[in-house]
Amino acid sequence: MSQKAQQLADQVFQAYDTQQPIPFLNPEADVDEVLGYQTQDALIDKLKAHNHTEVAGYKVSMTSAETQAYANTHEPAYGTLLKTVLKEDSATVQLDKLFAPLIEPELVFVITEDLPAEPSIDDVLNNSQLAPAIEVPDARYEDWFPNFTLGDLLADNTATGLVVVGESVAQLDYETLGNVTMSLKYNGEKIKTGVASEVLGNPVKAVQWLSQKLASHGKALKKGDVISSGTFIPPIKAEQGTYTVDYQGVGSVTVTFE
Numbered sequence: 001m002s003q004k005a006q007q008l009a010d011q012v013f014q015a016y017d018t019q020q021p022i023p024f025l026n027p028e029a030d031v032d033e034v035l036g037y038q039t040q041d042a043l044i045d046k047l048k049a050h051n052h053t054e055v056a057g058y059k060v061s062m063t064s065a066e067t068q069a070y071a072n073t074h075e076p077a078y079g080t081l082l083k084t085v086l087k088e089d090s091a092t093v094q095l096d097k098l099f100a101p102l103i104e105p106e107l108v109f110v111i112t113e114d115l116p117a118e119p120s121i122d123d124v125l126n127n128s129q130l131a132p133a134i135e136v137p138d139a140r141y142e143d144w145f146p147n148f149t150l151g152d153l154l155a156d157n158t159a160t161g162l163v164v165v166g167e168s169v170a171q172l173d174y175e176t177l178g179n180v181t182m183s184l185k186y187n188g189e190k191i192k193t194g195v196a197s198e199v200l201g202n203p204v205k206a207v208q209w210l211s212q213k214l215a216s217h218g219k220a221l222k223k224g225d226v227i228s229s230g231t232f233i234p235p236i237k238a239e240q241g242t243y244t245v246d247y248q249g250v251g252s253v254t255v256t257f258e
Helices: 003-018 033-051 065-070 121-126 150-155 174-178 203-216
Strands: 055-061 077-082 086-088 091-093 102-111 128-136 162-165 181-186 189-195 226-231 241-247 251-257
Touching: 003 033, 003 150, 033 077, 033 150, 055 203, 077 150, 077 203, 086 091, 091 162, 102 162, 102 181, 102 203, 102 241, 121 128, 121 174, 121 203, 128 226, 128 241, 128 251, 162 226, 162 251, 174 203, 203 226
Parallel strands: 055 226, 086 162, 091 251
Antiparallel strands: 055 077, 102 128, 102 226, 128 162, 181 189, 181 241, 241 251
16 A cells, blocks of 8 residues: 555545545546555545444446546446445435435345356346445535546545445346336435436446456455445435435335435
8 A cells, every 4th residue: 555545545534534525636646546546445444443344345436428427537436335334224314424415326236145356247147136225425525526536536435425225135137137217206206217227238237347346456246245336317416305216126215314
């Protein structure tokens, strides 16, 4: 771990600790992808120690051309999920405990057996369950969305806030999974719809990409890991009130912000 990564992680951790957002690290810190992931690793070590928690899994970000364009990149990015960021269905979240949270409807994969570095579609489908989820991205930077660079995003653990996860169900077949539709309601009123194929054509591809990317960093997807696989729609700002997402054939999940 480079000294620079440790120093940058200290800056981001300070924002977590004080609940005060910081300016972007770039362009001054010149954080590229390599330094960004190194900083993320250093930050996760600090958060694990501070919160007395462990890694629960990963999230895949920027799974559409639109979101990749924000960060001027050609592939997704991953963040590390700690057990403390996972919330159960119907969770109530205090908005003043977050910075500038967003709402992203996502499907979660729960890995049931260790995956190889380059898993096939069948490897993913045969060794996972599915769960409805709402990701709540949140970053420690001032005026962060959509103004971040890739390095900034990676250094702040890819804007990991919370992930609200519903009940797991049996995995679907590949075609059915790609065609899962979702309906997002805010205080009971439908505001957005989307389809799973918005996630790299099929959310399975997000898990395949993640496994390969982790392997390049000396990591692997293990039994029990929770993977938030990518949003069905461009993110929207989280407001006070209740959000419910219904996923066809998978189930629903709800979160309330106070």
